[in-house]
Amino acid sequence: MSDTGQKRKIPPIPVSDTTTLVNKTGSWKYIRPVYQDRVAPCNAGCPVGIDIEGYMNLLREERTDEAMDLLLRENPIPAVTGRVCDHPCEVVCNRRYFDEAVAIHSVERTLGDRILDAPLPAQIPRTHDERIAVIGSGPAGLACAYHLTRQGYAVTVFEAAAEAGGMLRLGIPEYRLPRDVLDRQIARIEALGVEFKCATVVGHDVFWDDLADFAAVFVATGAHDGRKMGMEGEDVEGVRSGLDFLKEVNRGERPEVGKKVVVVGGGNTAMDCARTALRLGAEPIVLYRRTRNEMPAIEQEIEEAEHEGIEFIFLAAPLASRSENGKVAGIECQRMELGPPDDSGRRRPMPIDETFYLEADTVLAAIGELPDIGFVPEEISGNKNAIQVTLVGGTGRATVFAGGDVTDDERTVAYALGSGKRAAIGMDRYLRSRTGAGDGVGPESLSIGPEGNLSMTRWRDDDPIHRESPVNEVVTYGELNPNHFVHLPGHPDHHMEVEEAKKGFGEANQGLPDDEAVAEALRCLNCGVCNQCELCMIFCPDRAIHRKADGTGLYVDLDYCKGCGVCAEECPRGAIAMVKEDA
Numbered sequence: 001m002s003d004t005g006q007k008r009k010i011p012p013i014p015v016s017d018t019t020t021l022v023n024k025t026g027s028w029k030y031i032r033p034v035y036q037d038r039v040a041p042c043n044a045g046c047p048v049g050i051d052i053e054g055y056m057n058l059l060r061e062e063r064t065d066e067a068m069d070l071l072l073r074e075n076p077i078p079a080v081t082g083r084v085c086d087h088p089c090e091v092v093c094n095r096r097y098f099d100e101a102v103a104i105h106s107v108e109r110t111l112g113d114r115i116l117d118a119p120l121p122a123q124i125p126r127t128h129d130e131r132i133a134v135i136g137s138g139p140a141g142l143a144c145a146y147h148l149t150r151q152g153y154a155v156t157v158f159e160a161a162a163e164a165g166g167m168l169r170l171g172i173p174e175y176r177l178p179r180d181v182l183d184r185q186i187a188r189i190e191a192l193g194v195e196f197k198c199a200t201v202v203g204h205d206v207f208w209d210d211l212a213d214f215a216a217v218f219v220a221t222g223a224h225d226g227r228k229m230g231m232e233g234e235d236v237e238g239v240r241s242g243l244d245f246l247k248e249v250n251r252g253e254r255p256e257v258g259k260k261v262v263v264v265g266g267g268n269t270a271m272d273c274a275r276t277a278l279r280l281g282a283e284p285i286v287l288y289r290r291t292r293n294e295m296p297a298i299e300q301e302i303e304e305a306e307h308e309g310i311e312f313i314f315l316a317a318p319l320a321s322r323s324e325n326g327k328v329a330g331i332e333c334q335r336m337e338l339g340p341p342d343d344s345g346r347r348r349p350m351p352i353d354e355t356f357y358l359e360a361d362t363v364l365a366a367i368g369e370l371p372d373i374g375f376v377p378e379e380i381s382g383n384k385n386a387i388q389v390t391l392v393g394g395t396g397r398a399t400v401f402a403g404g405d406v407t408d409d410e411r412t413v414a415y416a417l418g419s420g421k422r423a424a425i426g427m428d429r430y431l432r433s434r435t436g437a438g439d440g441v442g443p444e445s446l447s448i449g450p451e452g453n454l455s456m457t458r459w460r461d462d463d464p465i466h467r468e469s470p471v472n473e474v475v476t477y478g479e480l481n482p483n484h485f486v487h488l489p490g491h492p493d494h495h496m497e498v499e500e501a502k503k504g505f506g507e508a509n510q511g512l513p514d515d516e517a518v519a520e521a522l523r524c525l526n527c528g529v530c531n532q533c534e535l536c537m538i539f540c541p542d543r544a545i546h547r548k549a550d551g552t553g554l555y556v557d558l559d560y561c562k563g564c565g566v567c568a569e570e571c572p573r574g575a576i577a578m579v580k581e582d583a
């Protein structure tokens, strides 16, 4: 009361002398919040099964060594994938709806390079009697060998080429993947104990029957036979396979191609042929029968080719070559238009009544490659990945799996790595259950999201990250609360000056410096996962949310939570679900 004598109409306020915690105000709620770690779309979209969100979060917490360890649990060659993967993870990144997708590939590349700078890993002790044969040392073979060696098996890789790496060495040019990066990456796999037998062609130097001593065989021989274009006069000098041309250049040769080079195709091989020819002094033109939208090449590669000034002619296909003195002089081309979609879902190119002529010193066919599995006995050859179809066939004693480009899986490095892992899990599962030690874990429980990408960490049951009630459900952007996010521009990769890049085979895309890569990791929204931002704690009107004593997360004191749902509403990451009290 004031000393003016006027009474203020304030109702009496109860004040307690002691704690009010005795009143368990949460007893009448009918729904309660539950922390659930759900699946970030990047993780679900990664064919390699990498816990991308997990390593981004570790980087946020400045736990770089643990981030590298987490990455290596699923991916044997992160310095390679950071450079050449088509990063399907970024295509589904929720951040793209907010400002722009996180440049996951650049963060992976930075971590991968840091891994390469670390001392070689120690050899893994062998804990199983069975020996495994892997045929082919591309990404599929490397992944299978790596994971099985880490599981304690003795693995021998048979490789036809003089050095391991598959298409990473034979097809992908050095200006995209420097060979010292590949060499050092493979050296780390070898250090684990993988035995490489290079310059050994199965079917020529070693025969199928020689593999009977191995308990399981992984066929990962890729697709190396260049498809023919079906054009009249295809066998004339100067018309050749684009992949053979790339292989030659990647061996260090510098074939004479002349100035006018026509590259036929719209995939990675075509982009690599054109950019390689450019570096040999040519003025390449890419001829593609559909439009830019339908090009199967990685977007980044197309953009870099455009940036380097490569000319494209869309909606055109080669009809016939014209030659002078027994050598190609040009090609007659057919104009096309797009019709209804074909089996691939892309609109079918249809010829229209118009042709044109292109002069050419060299024509490179880059319209796809076919596998050659003539060395596998017919009764065994099949093209299914392991685990869905565990047993493809057998030599009598060995079990046979196949993966990567030799199967009808998608032809990318990421899919090949994923298929190698799938085979490794399938073999381990098969071999252990055969000895009575199989643990009965099925592929469903290893899947990350709906695509069926498998987690080796779950198979090994040694996840270093504490997961709060994991739920195999992908978090959509609509389930996030973007009000708590701050717009931050992304960090584009740094590139060598175009004029400089065109002069040689130095790495054109130079990635990000460390500080920018970390800043990029900090842009990750950690979709679906509690990263202990404490906003739920701050917003809880009942002050019922607390930090766990062991620092592993937050918890809701259900005695005082009234189930208002504010925490779930405010959670920026969709990591809190409201469930019925009796659920």
Ligand code: FAD
Residues within 6 Å of the ligand: 084, 085, 086, 135, 136, 137, 138, 139, 140, 141, 158, 159, 160, 161, 165, 166, 167, 168, 171, 172, 200, 201, 202, 203, 220, 221, 222, 223, 243, 246, 268, 269, 272, 298, 375, 403, 404, 405, 406, 410, 411, 412, 413, 414, 416
């Ligand atoms: P491969 O990498 O082809 O490896 C198979 C290996 O098996 C080879 O080393 C071969 O020598 C060996 N081999 C074959 N037969 C035998 C035998 N009988 N005995 C012993 N060894 C044998 N994908 C991307 O994701 N990003 C890219 O940027 C990209 N660029 C590409 C560029 C080009 C030019 C090409 C051709 C492909 C590109 N790809 C790219 C696709 C990618 O390279 C493949 O999908 C991937 O390498 C397939 O891996 P793999 O292990 O199945 O086969």
